Amino acid sequence: MREIGIGIIGGGYMGKAHSVAMSAVGAVFNTRLRPRLEMICATTDTSAEGYRKAYGFARATSDWRHLVADPKIEAVVIASPQETHRAIAEAAFALGKPVFCEKPLGATLEDSRAMVAAAQTSGCVNMVGFNYIRTPASQFARELVVSGEIGAVTWFRGEHTEDFDADGTKPASWRNFGAANGTMGDLAPHMINAALALIGPIARLSADIGTVFANRPGAKGREVNDDIGQFMCRFGNGAMGHLSFSRVATGRKMGYAYEITGTKGAIRFDQEDQNALWLYRADDPEGLRGFRKILTGPEHPDYLPFCQGPGHGTGYQDQIIIEARDFLQAIDTKTTIWPSFHDGMEVNRVIAAAHASALAGVWVDL
């Protein structure tokens, strides 16, 4: 057991989540590396100091270069806007420091490629924060697919749908401008990452992307970005697929959901009931077949150890704690962790292909 100095860049929503996770992960998982909340960075000195006190860091700064360079910082967590990801990561890798970066990896595919290259050159541990895939249920789904429990996969349908922009009279905010902030940049990465993790590479796709509310109040003539999108695809293994994304999906709160059909079984999952995985086995006796609702528990991967039995339930914060555990473990053992920057870049590639396909109205090979 030894301490490791953690620096977190960004003190907002995700910065807080990672701060809490770093506080708790040692006790939860009895990790060998024990995070010391060394420094937090925010846009102003005042806000940084506020976050420092609130989250329990030793020091605060408004200069991320200062944080990255500090000798007591042994690992960097990037939770700042995506435009800043590349420069921070490159600086950290140049100093040989491991980096955890919130999704999406880069603001552009070019950024992501540069970040992957920098990570590889440095040999440092690198990881992207696709937290939703880290529920015990989704990790279990992955195990089931890989083990062949449901046979060869023939169909995948995934969605990430929410309704935080479903009210078209809500004034435009920064989220509504710029391709990177659109639904394809904000929500799509999560489910594309899931598709790649659960099924494998996408071979080709045909996409349709749109803007339901193009005239939000306050848009002032600026072009409002995409709030809805979908694509059909074929995976490398031939399976057919469909993914859809929306921030105007009235009634959907955390519609990160998928169904996987195989030749011997099928899986269903919906993050709105994140402690259950539905499994159908075609080799059950006829008359006894049905989708069974499996409550995740100690038998499944990544279940929190103090939740004695199944069904006690994990939540959003627990996903972040799992990420922290895996990041620390990778640093400790100098091993590759999933999803790496490379995995994050693959997600960017799919998004770029989807934009190209939607623009031209054709299928695009990847």
Next chain:
Amino acid sequence: MREIGIGIIGGGYMGKAHSVAMSAVGAVFNTRLRPRLEMICATTDTSAEGYRKAYGFARATSDWRHLVADPKIEAVVIASPQETHRAIAEAAFALGKPVFCEKPLGATLEDSRAMVAAAQTSGCVNMVGFNYIRTPASQFARELVVSGEIGAVTWFRGEHTEDFDADGTKPASWRNFGAANGTMGDLAPHMINAALALIGPIARLSADIGTVFANRPGAKGREVNDDIGQFMCRFGNGAMGHLSFSRVATGRKMGYAYEITGTKGAIRFDQEDQNALWLYRADDPEGLRGFRKILTGPEHPDYLPFCQGPGHGTGYQDQIIIEARDFLQAIDTKTTIWPSFHDGMEVNRVIAAAHASALAGVWVDL
């Protein structure tokens, strides 16, 4: 109240369902026209006689022309293979007799067009048998959309998925050969009809159609038809859509399911729980919003009158009885009924467009 002589062509699965429905509909709905089971037609005299006795018809025949021409036959129900639909319908219309035809309307788009023309020329009542749309839940969904309860529709996702061919070692049957018998000809019509009924015309689509099990035992070198398909679309009103179809959807038994997203609410339905419609209303007070499970009952359209309260439940046969009621009522009042042959032809048009799109890998306008 007066009797009407009914002739049914085809004694198998759907012929039986319509025979039972015609026996029961008068008592159930107290219809003005009361069906008299006058004649049933099957491929051989022996089978026809068997059906006659079993279902309670007065007479039997193996010649549909004989049935259609018989003066005591006042209305014709076509429940024979789709290749026969056109000739029978044309003969009946030529004699001024109303026709109910099982879906899909014609074996080809050309057939369907001819049947619509014949119907229009004759002025006879004509109706297509898309039974699944006639649940109280789906009729209620239609009412909700039309009344504006969920605002402007922005997204529709529908599927008709079953798993009766999910076992790839099952030998090929007649169902596995010929485009008309494929999943796009067999299952897709139901959900396309639903999409048209619930949202309106489709403006353009991009499709992908495939065969998961191309090498079934017994195929003997013949090309196995499609067992899976999907298309993205835009409706005439601009709403984005996605429809998918499969007979290899392991675990799905009656996966006739859809979700409709509107600016003020959303609807969800799954035929596997056909007595419930899920409704979300965006104007409920914040904190009290959620999808509500409405059990269909006397407040909703087409609920069976002897089911006193909600939740008593209707089933497959009840859908057919509703069809019989509407067909009789249209004959009685000489009014147009939905879905008419024209509606059936529109479904054929969409299927033809999907095939063309999948073949060429492009979007197709309708």
Next chain:
Amino acid sequence: MREIGIGIIGGGYMGKAHSVAMSAVGAVFNTRLRPRLEMICATTDTSAEGYRKAYGFARATSDWRHLVADPKIEAVVIASPQETHRAIAEAAFALGKPVFCEKPLGATLEDSRAMVAAAQTSGCVNMVGFNYIRTPASQFARELVVSGEIGAVTWFRGEHTEDFDADGTKPASWRNFGAANGTMGDLAPHMINAALALIGPIARLSADIGTVFANRPGAKGREVNDDIGQFMCRFGNGAMGHLSFSRVATGRKMGYAYEITGTKGAIRFDQEDQNALWLYRADDPEGLRGFRKILTGPEHPDYLPFCQGPGHGTGYQDQIIIEARDFLQAIDTKTTIWPSFHDGMEVNRVIAAAHASALAGVWVDL
């Protein structure tokens, strides 16, 4: 195949349901006995004639004695108020005619005992109409319990809850007066019958019965009967049980629901989703255990034969058709049918015990 003349006493809700069932049952199940709707009886000549026309009977009468005595009537269906059940059944048995009687069997336990005695003396086929137990799902549940699939039963919880009287400002009707019309007389019989059928005899019970809305408008000083009740029990096999009943269960429409826990598995059912049975098997591999939702289909008992695959769905009317089939089959083969009058009387015994227990505040042995 031969005809059998059917007489139905009562033309209201259940009389209609049985009329429709008798019209349809022959075609649906290809029964050997084919019902001929011979005569219907209602309280006045006018109403009887109305029902005759609506349901398709040959003759009508306002005198049930006339119906029972008519030589063309070969089987009697009692769908009249429970006070009339005994006299009608005794008259029919005296003439050697089989009787189907709507639940509850007798208005009192004494009536029921007399009816069982008359049935036994006559040797006639006799059957009680507990329709809800005849869903494929509940028949399948029975099979599973009997076959030992879930091991020894250790716990049963059942309820029959609806909300048709949940509005306390609704004026009192005949339903609100008299013990026989209370919730214990109206709803409890269904679930008690289910408990006896699924688990076996009840050894002792402790009940609590109450009236939530004792002051309905229009009660005019008359005592309003019970609208809610429950009892704990021990079954003969030692299993613990609980049953509850309510007509004031806000939100419940057809809350005929039960859970059965065994040493090797468990079953759950809710009539509001009557086409599904939930089964948990303790011998599934750890990590793969969960309640599976089995959609009833051709593999299960009493699934309607023209519903080709699972999930097509049966409904309320189908339950009545199944009853008609079993009644006809028992007449044809001169065999005992379940539930017989004896089974109906056992339900009355439990209800009487519950009233006694609630009154005295003690456990009562049966």
Next chain:
Amino acid sequence: MREIGIGIIGGGYMGKAHSVAMSAVGAVFNTRLRPRLEMICATTDTSAEGYRKAYGFARATSDWRHLVADPKIEAVVIASPQETHRAIAEAAFALGKPVFCEKPLGATLEDSRAMVAAAQTSGCVNMVGFNYIRTPASQFARELVVSGEIGAVTWFRGEHTEDFDADGTKPASWRNFGAANGTMGDLAPHMINAALALIGPIARLSADIGTVFANRPGAKGREVNDDIGQFMCRFGNGAMGHLSFSRVATGRKMGYAYEITGTKGAIRFDQEDQNALWLYRADDPEGLRGFRKILTGPEHPDYLPFCQGPGHGTGYQDQIIIEARDFLQAIDTKTTIWPSFHDGMEVNRVIAAAHASALAGVWVDL
């Protein structure tokens, strides 16, 4: 913001959960009091030192008296076996230190009474750890009941059922001996606490308690304690109720579930899907009524602040963090917190009454 020295007695399951919660609570809720993990106590020096390192405490001890007396310990968390609760609490109160005690409060009703008395004499903050009631969903249910949203409550049904002892061949452990360790002592307190919190005091009850597996291997003639129990009750407000408890409920993992029926609505909850509350409102327009599934979110009480939107999900550990927040807040503001020791004692009273009722087979007044 100031530090407060925390001492936790017990390092096992719940001791760990509280340690993690105390590490995280400051950052999560930005609490004014910030816990300092000062000392942990376990049965041996070795185990205490192991917990110290694992959870991040400053010091360790095997003597709880030492911990309680230490001047740097400003608040005590009792997570040791229930036999020890009374002595520890009394010692802490004698020194004027606030106490959080795991449920059940005392090993006996007498113990609980003494603990309440000691708490009152001392004037110290005191709180019992009924964690399951602290989900946003259950706190929201409480709000809905109190605000009259569902009208007057007429019926409550609750259960706490699990299946960790459903295998009767599992050898007996300490859990299987002694009344305090039985299902009535272990699981019942959670749901009784919920009933009291949601509905109010229980006026009288009639109970049945049993042992399904009385002959576990390894029991060696010792009497195995209760593994199943239930009681009917009347609440002080007249509402009828039923509670059941089981550790042999095959298939149930976290069956902490309840339904509340009111004159204007109804509520349903099941901890196995802890992020949803089901609400039915009788004043919705007829035809639009149904149970709605409300996903808890920022609009509801006790939702974790970094979970931006509804549906992100909270889990088991989050409940413990909420408890920590409320305990700290009560200390900070010197206010009473719910559930207090008095509330815990009330739960003991109900359990004692249930045992008495089951033994005598009579209703018992409280």
